[in-house]
Amino acid sequence: MENNLILYNTLSRKKEIFTPLKAPFVGMYVCGPTVYGDAHLGHARPAITFDLIYRYLTHLDYKVRYVRNITDVGHLEADADEGEDKIAKKARLEQLEPMEVVQYYSDRYHENMSQLNVKKPSIEPRASGHIIEQIEMVKKIMDEGYAYEVNGSVYFDVFKYNQSHEYGKLSGRVLEDLISNTRDLEGQTEKKNGYDFALWKKAMPEHIMRWPSPWSDGFPGWHMECSAMGCKYLGEYFDIHGGGMDLLFPHHESEIAQSNIANGGDPAKYWVHNNMITINGKKMGKSLNNFITLNEFFNGEHKSLEQAFSPMTIRFFILQAHYRSTLDFSNEALVAAEKGLDKLLKASETLHQLKASDQSDFNVVEMKLNCYRALDDDFNSPILIAHLFEVVKWINQVKHEKAKLKKEDIEALKILFNIFVFQILGLKPEKQSNDDHEIVDGLMNTILDIRKDAKDNKNWGLADKIRDELGKLKIDIKDTKEGASWEIKE
RNA sequence: GGUCUCGUGGCCGAGCGGUUAGGCAGAGGUCUGCAAAACCUUGUACAGCGGUUCGAAUCCGCUCGAGACCUCCA
Numbered sequence: 001m002e003n004n005l006i007l008y009n010t011l012s013r014k015k016e017i018f019t020p021l022k023a024p025f026v027g028m029y030v031c032g033p034t035v036y037g038d039a040h041l042g043h044a045r046p047a048i049t050f051d052l053i054y055r056y057l058t059h060l061d062y063k064v065r066y067v068r069n070i071t072d073v074g075h076l077e078a079d080a081d082e083g084e085d086k087i088a089k090k091a092r093l094e095q096l097e098p099m100e101v102v103q104y105y106s107d108r109y110h111e112n113m114s115q116l117n118v119k120k121p122s123i124e125p126r127a128s129g130h131i132i133e134q135i136e137m138v139k140k141i142m143d144e145g146y147a148y149e150v151n152g153s154v155y156f157d158v159f160k161y162n163q164s165h166e167y168g169k170l171s172g173r174v175l176e177d178l179i180s181n182t183r184d185l186e187g188q189t190e191k192k193n194g195y196d197f198a199l200w201k202k203a204m205p206e207h208i209m210r211w212p213s214p215w216s217d218g219f220p221g222w223h224m225e226c227s228a229m230g231c232k233y234l235g236e237y238f239d240i241h242g243g244g245m246d247l248l249f250p251h252h253e254s255e256i257a258q259s260n261i262a263n264g265g266d267p268a269k270y271w272v273h274n275n276m277i278t279i280n281g282k283k284m285g286k287s288l289n290n291f292i293t294l295n296e297f298f299n300g301e302h303k304s305l306e307q308a309f310s311p312m313t314i315r316f317f318i319l320q321a322h323y324r325s326t327l328d329f330s331n332e333a334l335v336a337a338e339k340g341l342d343k344l345l346k347a348s349e350t351l352h353q354l355k356a357s358d359q360s361d362f363n364v365v366e367m368k369l370n371c372y373r374a375l376d377d378d379f380n381s382p383i384l385i386a387h388l389f390e391v392v393k394w395i396n397q398v399k400h401e402k403a404k405l406k407k408e409d410i411e412a413l414k415i416l417f418n419i420f421v422f423q424i425l426g427l428k429p430e431k432q433s434n435d436d437h438e439i440v441d442g443l444m445n446t447i448l449d450i451r452k453d454a455k456d457n458k459n460w461g462l463a464d465k466i467r468d469e470l471g472k473l474k475i476d477i478k479d480t481k482e483g484a485s486w487e488i489k490e
Numbered sequence: 491g492g493u494c495u496c497g498u499g500g501c502c503g504a505g506c507g508g509u510u511a512g513g514c515a516g517a518g519g520u521c522u523g524c525a526a527a528a529c530c531u532u533g534u535a536c537a538g539c540g541g542u543u544c545g546a547a548u549c550c551g552c553u554c555g556a557g558a559c560c561u562c563c564a
Contacts, residue, residue, distance in 0.1 A: 046564045138533070178560075244564035274564070281556065285563050308506055320513070321503060333502040336514035382504050386512035400529055460523060478526050
């Protein structure tokens with residue numbers, strides 16, 4: 001497949017033509033969740049954004065190795081260097097082994113991802129399983145003279161690094177500004193400078209998660225894991241590094257610094273960042289405590305929710321905005337997404353019942369090109385969806401015999417829907433598929449048959465009664481020219 | 491305080507120098523035993539004020555407003 005893909009590179013702040021380092025292979029690393037709580041709507045954004053990118057690159061015939069980590073150690077609670085490990089804290093509170101907490105929330109995260117139809121990454125490494133690699137990397141940085149040890153902890157010397165490299169080139173920060181901003185931070189730390197970051201932390205006695213190292217029994221600094229694991233599975237220089245915009249600084253900036261010293265260069269060619277989801281105009285996040293978990297969306301049990309929203313509604317809602325824009329949550333917006341998605345999926349079913357004509361009123365080839373153009377332009381899913389809704393219009397017009405489509409065009413549209421709606425956008429019908437389906441179908445056909453007899457005899461009372469009673473069972477009956485149809489609500 | 495981003499019709503959200511974005515909601519109509527769905531028609535939108543230009547939502551400046559990062563955060 002010819003490649004016209006353009007993507008926005010945070011590093012250059014420009015859209016660039018996507019040229020893989022070693023086509024057809026593509027290496028993509030995305031910062032995954034810290035598993036110490038249920039995933040919320042904010043977590044769904046990068047998952048779905050990079051799922052879209054993964055799916056599209058795969059569709060373009062690239063052999064993608066997609067690595068998304070699980071952070072199960074090293075993330076500190078309050079201060080980057082003085083706080084307590086998030087996992088360990090949660091474990092102590094709940095009287096659980098740290099790894100028990102990790103297992104529990106990892107499982108729940110995976111369950112949510114599966115519900116959202118997010119494909120599994122090729123590799124999902126855990127930080128705790130790569131302590132050796134991280135220690136090795138810290139050693140390298142020590143050997144190069146860009147890190148110093150204080151009381152068993154190791155810090156990266158940002159000032160020294162900045163003399164030969166540019167600390168801040170990703171986030172657009174200037175070290176002088178950082179100096180003036182960190183100068184008046186309270187508390188005397190072990191660090192030479194406030195902006196230095198930890199590569200290895202000595203564990204306090206109460207700290208449960210700890211590993212031996214040349215410097216102390218302790219644990220790796222947060223930024224180490226992504227550098228070490230990215231390098232291990234994708235090489236020292238790979239194609240795409242992704243994550244949320246809030247990770248730009250200091251996380252990704254520090255990864256670049258570490259990698260430059262340890263491996264002699266940047267870790268990735270393209271840096272891709274998804275924007276935040278907001279609630280009442282503010283970022284939805286753990287720290288602001290204004291988040292709604294995915295499970296709460298799915299079951300509707302949250303005071304801010306007027307109803308439950310299905311995983312596919314959430315997915316569609318997110319895909320209707322460009323990944324680099326903020327997306328504002330509201331019940332109204334989600335209801336709109338729910339209805340829009342329903343319309344799209346219904347049209348997909350209708351497509352299979354269309355009657356072919358000997359000519360077409362629409363240019364299917366052009367439409368297909370437009371769909372590709374949308375995705376090629378920095379994965380513009382909202383534009384793609386707008387195109388798909390035009391196809392929905394076509395389908396409905398043909399259904400109502402107000403427009404025509406040739407047989408081969410109908411077939412082409414089926415393929416188009418399959419590619420863009422199902423394979424790339426990753427949407428799927430949400431009907432429960434259980435073994436009772438055939439029985440239910442049979443029953444419904446019988447009932448609708450009886451109702452049709454009633455209607456033919458103008459026995460409106462009986463016809464309405466059947467519809468009303470079924471309605472109470474959440475079964476919707478709709479009369480069309482072709483006969484009655486039914487569907488289960490919600 | 492520093493750095494950066496954004497402000498689009500009732501709501502969400504594309505576009506980023508000249509062409510209808512799209513979805514939801516609203517209004518009118520077609521269809522229909524009724525209802526629903528679908529279809530057709532329908533919207534004085536681009537924070538404000540200046541400037542550049544033949545032409546600006548789109549570029550520049552200022553003002554106002556909102557947000558992100560600078561500390562863990564997707």
